[in-house]
Amino acid sequence: MLRDPMVTAVQEKTGAGKSVDADLARRAFRTMLLARATEEKLAALYRAGMIKGGVFLGKGQEALSTASAIFLRKGDIFGPLIRDQAGRLAFGDTVLDTLRTYLGSAKGPMRGRDGNIHRGRPKEGYYAMISHLGALIPVVAGGLYARRLRGETGVVGVTSIGDGATSTGAFHEGVNLAAVERLPLVVVVANNQYAYSTPNNRQFACADLLDKAAGYGIAGFKCDGTDPAACLETLHLAVQAAREGHGPQLVVATLLRLVGHGEHDDAGYVDPGLRKANVGRDCLDVGAAQLIEAGTATAADIAAWTKEAQAEVEAALNKAQREKGPDPDTEDWQAISTEHLVEGQYDTEDE
Amino acid sequence: MSVTYLEAIRAAQEKALSDDPRVFIYGQDVGVFGGAFKATKNLAAEFPGRVMDSPLSEDAIVGMAIGAAIEGARPIVEMQFADFSTVGFNQIVNQAATLYYRTDVPCPIVVRLPSGGTLGAGPFHSQSMEAIYSHYPGLVVMTPATVEDAYSMLLEAVAIDDPVIFCEHKLLYYHLKADKLPDTAQPAGKARIARAGRDATVVTYSAMLHESLQAAEELVEEGWQIEVIDLRTVKPLDTDTVLASVARTGRLLVVGEAWPWGGVTAEVISRIATEGFGLLDAAPMRLNAKDTPVPYHPDLWAAHRPTASAVAARLRKLLTQ
Known part of the structure; x- marks a missing residue:
């Protein structure tokens, strides 16, 4: 048996949106708005030279990212990647911790020891990515494995990657291991057409990334990543299937990164035709139209929510900017927790 | 009655599994087969569901152990040969070794590396990897030379909260013997x-x-x-x-x-x-x-x-x- 009977057919959802609950749709859209407002501020801070290191944004991927995390509950695991500001917020990360991490506040979750998108709170199920793509897939799988060993059921883990990371050995090993162990893991692939500057035709040769699901013997879903309602419907199904014990689920969403790889990158390599095509739509525009058309919100509501989101970002920035960075003189400079096994600091200027 | 270096490693894992329900073993052929060197012989039968064969995926094996450790488990993973740990290198040095420093969450995994040269083993089944792992901050690297240390240091490796690279020497597996397993142990970190x-x-x-x-x-x-x-x-x-x-x-x-x-x-x-x-x-x-x-x-x-x-x-x- 290659696939679970319940999810034998690849589910394809585009634009229907009928089954999305109005409260959920509003909550998701407001998360998207908050992510966009946060990232617009990050871009401005970067341009003003107030952020050290890179800034990596998820503009255009907010719908998919939000949907990836919004169905998770306390006790679930979320392993976000670069363009998941929205999903992080949906899982419980805050704008304040985002800004603290970018600005290097000692009060942020990474305490200045790591920055930008490498943040998390692993004890709360919010895993901190490393830069090596695909590497978080087996880690989330392992978290789920440990939960199962403890007898916990109904736990789900979601992790996301891009089209580029599907070419890594870590992706293959991690998805295959999760399939063999039949873990409740949802892997969300944001096929945003480019890995940094490398287009899909230099990245993979299969007709569709979804074809990989069959190769691993797991369920596959496909959706339009520019369509918030389709993303919510698809991720709802995938998370539910994983939670009910149907093993790993691969979700492939098609969209376009509407910014550079990082803010240092003007993305001049993006085919202008793609920007004008369906795949180049801004999911926030699509989402606003969907809400208005469904009568779930008015244009005035959306304008008010946008202002609220911007105000929240401003308030968080005011706080984060006043916080101190880490102090090299009081850092413990310890890479392990076992005191008697800490290596001395040789060849450095210790007292 | 005597005990070999390999038997000491098996006995330490048996004790760890028996003493601590958070411990599990994951690796290639470690289940019913008992491991390429039989370091996990009979443990799968003794501890059902806690000594599991993995796919042939060193990166995912280590990554999986890291995730399990975040959730409070105490995984022991076996690389079939130390040489193959290069495939899991990224997870070891970039994920396991950085986790505590970055997030304040320790990473209590043990990576067992059957290390060193044996007769006829050649370029890819003989390597000694301790230096390359020691270079990275965030790892403890143990290199036991005696039966007593193989036993007590492996138990300590499981007990401590940090990632341990446990370099056990294959040449010592069968011929190095002690009268019995030790009751007391000198702590790791002391020569x-x-x-x-x-x-x-x-x-x-x-x-x-x-x-x-x-x-x-x-x-x-x-x-x-x-x-x-x-x-x-x-x-x-x-x-x-x-x-x-x-x-x-x-x-x-x-x-x-x-x-x-x-x-x-x-x-x-x-x-x-x-x-x-x-x-x-x-x-x-x-x-x-x-x-x-x-x-x-x-x-x-x-x-x-x-x-x-x-x-x-x-x-x-x-x-x-």
Whole structure:
């Protein structure tokens, strides 16, 4: 048996949106708005030279990212990647911790020891990515494995990657291991057409990334990543299937990164035709139209929510900017927790 | 009744599984088959669901262990050979080793590396990886040379909250024996004077301890008393015990089975040269394998790695310098 009977057919959802609950749709859209407002501020801070290191944004991927995390509950695991500001917020990360991490506040979750998108709170199920793509897939799988060993059921883990990371050995090993162990893991692939500057035709040769699901013997879903309602419907199904014990689920969403790889990158390599095509739509525009058309919100509501989101970002920035960075003189400079096994600091200027 | 080095490793895992429900073992062929070297023999039957065969995926095996550790488990993963841990290298050095520093969440995993050369094993089943892992902050690297240490240090590796690279030497698996498993243990991180002497200090670890002890024995007939120090744990490195010994002997030879460029032997000499230069009566020396892949042919292999006679020859030079 290659696939679970319940999810034998690849589910394809585009634009229907009928089954999305109005409260959920509003909550998701407001998360998207908050992510966009946060990232617009990050871009401005970067341009003003107030952020050290890179800034990596998820503009255009907010719908998919939000949907990836919004169905998770306390006790679930979320392993976000670069363009998941929205999903992080949906899982419980805050704008304040985002800004603290970018600005290097000692009060942020990474305490200045790591920055930008490498943040998390692993004890709360919010895993901190490393830069090596695909590497978080087996880690989330392992978290789920440990939960199962403890007898916990109904736990789900979601992790996301891009089209580029599907070419890594870590992706293959991690998805295959999760399939063999039949873990409740949802892997969300944001096929945003480019890995940094490398287009899909230099990245993979299969007709569709979804074809990989069959190769691993797991369920596959496909959706339009520019369509918030389709993303919510698809991720709802995938998370539910994983939670009910149907093993790993691969979700492939098609969209376009509407910014550079990082803010240092003007993305001049993006085919202008793609920007004008369906795949180049801004999911926030699509989402606003969907809400208005469904009568779930008015244009005035959306304008008010946008202002609220911007105000929240401003308030968080005011706080984060006043916080101190880490102090090299009081850092413990310890890479392990076992005191008697800490290596001395040789060849450095210790007292 | 005696117990081998390999049996001690198996017994330590059995005890860890028995004492702590958070412990599980994951790796290639470790289940019903009991592992390529039988280090997990019968454990799958004894602890159902806790000793599991993995896919042939070193990256995912280590990654999976890291995730499990975040959630409070105590995974022991077996790399079938230390050499194959290169495929899991990224997870070990970038994910496991950085987790505590970055997130304040410790990563209590044990990665068992069946290490070192054996007859006919060739370039890809003989490697000694301790130096490359020691280079990375965030890892503890254990290199037990005795049956007692194989047992007690593996138990300590499981108990501590940090990632441990456990380099167990395959050459010692079957022939190295002790009367019984130890009841007490010297903690990891402390070196041990394996043989007391006054004329020169040999600092070594793992299988090279036994070559060095044999060399020291050889030199007794020539009137030399050689002190031999077993580092036991190469990271952290117990510099104090080495310094104290060199203060007594004035001469230092460091012996390791790994390749010569950089590495544990270079690190020991660097530390003694910078911190104990005045203690030395002669330039310190080191002896490593040759700087080529580990050769297959027994004659080439015997010449590639340091042996007791090579250690003795190097000591004679050091003593007459």
